[in-house]
Amino acid sequence: MEFGISNIIEIIGALAFFVYGMKMMSDGIQRAAGSQLRNILRTMTQNRFLGVFTGFLITALVQSSSATTVMTVSFVNAGLLSLVESAGVMMGANIGTTITGWLVSILGFKVKLAHYSIPLFAIGVPMFLIGRSKFKHWGEFIIGFAILFMGLSYLKGAVPDIKHNPEVLDFLKNFTEWGILSRLFFVLVGTLLTIVVQSSSASMAITLTMCAQGWLPLDVAAAMVLGENIGTTITAELASLVGNTTAKRSARIHSMFNIIGVTWMVLLLPWFLPVLSSGCEAIMGIDTTSKNDIPLALAAFHTSFNTINVLIMLVFVPWLVKVATLSVKEKESEKAERLMFINNPAITPELSTDAIQKETAHFGEIVSRMNNFMKQLINSTESKEKREAIKRLEKYEEISDTMEIEITQYITKLANQKLTSKTSTRLRSYMNIANDLERIGDIYFQISKTLEHKIESKIYFLPQQQNGLNTMIDLINSAFEQMNTNLSASSYDLVEKTQARVLEERINTLRNNLRKENQDNLGEKDYSIDAAMIYNNLFSSLERVGDHIINVTESVVGEI
Numbered sequence: 356m357e358f359g360i361s362n363i364i365e366i367i368g369a370l371a372f373f374v375y376g377m378k379m380m381s382d383g384i385q386r387a388a389g390s391q392l393r394n395i396l397r398t399m400t401q402n403r404f405l406g407v408f409t410g411f412l413i414t415a416l417v418q419s420s421s422a423t424t425v426m427t428v429s430f431v432n433a434g435l436l437s438l439v440e441s442a443g444v445m446m447g448a449n450i451g452t453t454i455t456g457w458l459v460s461i462l463g464f465k466v467k468l469a470h471y472s473i474p475l476f477a478i479g480v481p482m483f484l485i486g487r488s489k490f491k492h493w494g495e496f497i498i499g500f501a502i503l504f505m506g507l508s509y510l511k512g513a514v515p516d517i518k519h520n521p522e523v524l525d526f527l528k529n530f531t532e533w534g535i536l537s538r539l540f541f542v543l544v545g546t547l548l549t550i551v552v553q554s555s556s557a558s559m560a561i562t563l564t565m566c567a568q569g570w571l572p573l574d575v576a577a578a579m580v581l582g583e584n585i586g587t588t589i590t591a592e593l594a595s596l597v598g599n600t601t602a603k604r605s606a607r608i609h610s611m612f613n614i615i616g617v618t619w620m621v622l623l624l625p626w627f628l629p630v631l632s633s634g635c636e637a638i639m640g641i642d643t644t645s646k647n648d649i650p651l652a653l654a655a656f657h658t659s660f661n662t663i664n665v666l667i668m669l670v671f672v673p674w675l676v677k678v679a680t681l682s683v684k685e686k687e688s689e690k691a692e693r694l695m696f697i698n699n700p701a702i703t704p705e706l707s708t709d710a711i712q713k714e715t716a717h718f719g720e721i722v723s724r725m726n727n728f729m730k731q732l733i734n735s736t737e738s739k740e741k742r743e744a745i746k747r748l749e750k751y752e753e754i755s756d757t758m759e760i761e762i763t764q765y766i767t768k769l770a771n772q773k774l775t776s777k778t779s780t781r782l783r784s785y786m787n788i789a790n791d792l793e794r795i796g797d798i799y800f801q802i803s804k805t806l807e808h809k810i811e812s813k814i815y816f817l818p819q820q821q822n823g824l825n826t827m828i829d830l831i832n833s834a835f836e837q838m839n840t841n842l843s844a845s846s847y848d849l850v851e852k853t854q855a856r857v858l859e860e861r862i863n864t865l866r867n868n869l870r871k872e873n874q875d876n877l878g879e880k881d882y883s884i885d886a887a888m889i890y891n892n893l894f895s896s897l898e899r900v901g902d903h904i905i906n907v908t909e910s911v912v913g914e915i
Contacts, residue, residue, distance in 0.1 A: 365509075372506030374557045380499030383492045403672050406443020407450070407665060414451025423448040424587070424609060431605040438679065441605040442672045446612060449584070449661045455556045456654035459563050475501035538578045538621050545582020555587035559657070566653055569646040574628055576649065577656050581617045581624075584661070588613050604679040611675055616664035631656055697765050707769055708781050711762070715788045716842035718758050719907065722792045723835035725751050725799040726900075730828045732806050733821065741810060748803035755796030762789040780913065784847070787910040791903040798903075802896050809889050817881070820890045823869045827897045830865060834858040834904045841911045855908040862901035869894045 414423045424445055431441045475497055482494025549558040562579050565571045571579070588610040620627065632643040635655050641648035668675070696714040697707070725748055732744035766782050766789075816824070837858055841850045873891055876882045 369506055369509035370557060370561065372502060372509060374506075376499045376501070376503030376506050378499070380496050380503055383495030383497075383499055403439055403443035403446075403669060406440050407447035407669065410444035410447025410449075411451040412447070413444075414448040415454045423451065424606075427605065431602050436605075438601065438604055438608065438676045439672055442608045442612070442675060443669070445605075445609045446665045446669065449613070450658070450665060452555060452587070453654065453658040453661055456559050456563065456650075456657045459560055460650035460654045472501040472505045535621065538574075538624055541575050541578035542582035542585070542617065542621060545579035545584075546586040547582075548579070549583045549586025550589050555583050558583045558586065563650045563653060566649040567646060571649070573632070573643050573649050573652055573656075574624065576653050577624060577628060578621070580653060580657050581620055581660070584613045585610075585617055600683055603683045604676075607679040607683055608672075608675045611678065612664075612668050616660070616668065620660055620664070627660075628656070631659060697762065707765075708778060708785075711766065711782070711785045712842075712847070714758075714762060715785055715792075716839065718755075718762065718789060718792050719835075719839050719842045721751065721758070722755055722795050723832075723839060725796065726828060726831050726835060729799060729802055729806075730825065732803070733816075733824050733828070738810075741806075745803050745807055748799050752796045752800035752803075755793050759789045759793035762786075781847070784910045784913065788842070788907050791906045791910070795900050795903045798896050798900050802893060805889060805892055805896075809886075812885070814883065814885050814889060816886055816890060819876075820873075820886065823872070824890070824893055824897075827862070827865055827869065827894050830858070830862055831897055831900055831904075834862060834901055838904045838907050841908050844911070847911050847913070850908070850911050852905075852908045852912050855905055859901055859905040862898055866894055866898040 410423060410427070427436065427441050427444045427448070431438065436444070479494045479497030479501060483491055483498060484494075545558065545562070548561065549555050559580065562571065562576050562583070566573075566576050588606070592606045592610060632652065635641050635643055635648075635652045639651060639655070641651055643649060643652040695717050696710045728744045728747045728751070732741055732748070735741050735744065763786060766786050770779070770782055834855070837855050841852075841855065844850050870891065873887055877884065877887055
């Protein structure tokens with residue numbers, strides 16, 4: 356039997372089928388249980404031991420360690436998890452991902468689950484097409500499950516049996532007689548394979564398939580699995596590239612944990628495998644030299660290695676955190692006012708909402724500073740301080756424009772995916788909040804230009820005008836504080852707008868009083884018309900800021 360280009364294309368197609376099924380299965384369960392997964396991550400990671408269990412549980416559920424690690428990096432980036440907590444979750448994910456090996460070994464090669472794929476479609480497709488919300492997403496999960504094992508079945512059929520291609524083993528023999536160098540070579544092969552397919556589950560499926568077809572003996576396959584453990588860290592590293600410093604450190608911990616584990620296992624592999632083989636024969640009654648049983652032995656190796664590595668490395672988590680902190684320095688640019696929580700690839704909408712909420716709260720805190728800059732500009736007697744305040748207002752207006760655009764773009768990417776009705780409503784709220792905060796920045800920029808003109812024209816306010824503006828600024832500050840409190844609430848469902856509405860009414864009343872007082876004073880001798888016009892412009896603009904502030908709270912409580 357010849358093995359040519361058509362066979363390679365068939366293998367790639369089968370692998371693509373498998374990966375698509377895995378992604379569909381993972382996305383389906385994340386959408387169906389998104390809020391629950393988010394709550395698990397937030398409430399079950401108080402220490403690194405609970406974090407290990409959490410990482411195992413989530414990875415076993417979503418059947419993707421990549422999804423768990425990207426999710427973890429995103430939550431670290433969003434400030435929802437600490438570095439120590441994230442280390443535990445990622446370690447647990449390494450154990451959880453071994454469940455895939457067992458599923459593929461037992462269901463894929465022993466039970467022939469591909470025969471049941473069509474009945475699974477009969478269940479999943481109606482759920483997906485007719486169902487709503489969670490029912491629909493569970494249908495997506497079932498369809499993905501069926502596609503996954505159909506892909507695995509095609510993959511097994513595409514890889515020729517060793518009986519018809521005995522020369523393959525002769526090829527491998529050239530790379531198996533170098534001792535530790537051979538093990539390192541196959542570790543590299545496994546690493547590259549995982550980097551290329553961007554899925555440790557897919558590369559594990561390929562390895563198991565080659566074992567089932569007799570291509571790989573257990574020691575070679577074990578070395579490749581070790582390499583796949585290193586290759587899967589690339590996903591977290593890529594996710595952290597555009598994240599903040601803490602996210603990069605979290606990914607670095609994941610990489611160090613896997614690389615250190617692979618290093619000691621490569622050294623001990625010649626002694627570890629005989630012990631494993633004896634255990635498999637005694638417990639499961641399998642022959643680790645038989646191609647039919649090697650997939651099960653490999654799954655056992657994968658689980659035992661990751662479990663032992665976690666038990667060893669769990670003690671050294673504080674040291675891993677220290678090394679990651681020292682190796683990934685904080686950039687000066689990160690200390691500036693920019694996005695902090697969503698500058699990483701978007702995960703599923705249900706799991707991204709917390710990060711967006713924190714980002715809008717951060718946006719609100721940044722915009723509220725502009726009120727203090729205006730107060731400095733109004734009250735300062737030094738030209739240098741006034742110029743500095745004007746520059747800050749202009750700078751923050753640019754920042755508000757940029758943040759609004761980036762938050763909107765991030766939300767738009769999520770909105771293009773399948774959304775639950777609750778998530779869709781929340782995303783619209785975040786979009787409206789970002790828009791109102793950007794409009795506040797525009798108003799302060801216009802105020803800065805008005806005051807700059809006032810300074811250049813040598814127009815001065817009377818004490819009563821300055822006092823009126825200071826009273827309005829202080830009231831706006833109170834409104835900002837209430838707005839920021841609402842934006843930072845643990846859940847928008849807990850927010851009430853009563854206090855925000857009281858402050859908005861007080862702002863409106865003060866604006867009306869200042870306007871009447873300003874009009875009444877126009878006929879007085881020392882009351883400049885130019886100053887009065889600018890004064891009216893400023894307190895009216897501040898009242899408009901108050902309108903946008905109450906709009907933010909109304910979006911928080913769902914009045915959009």
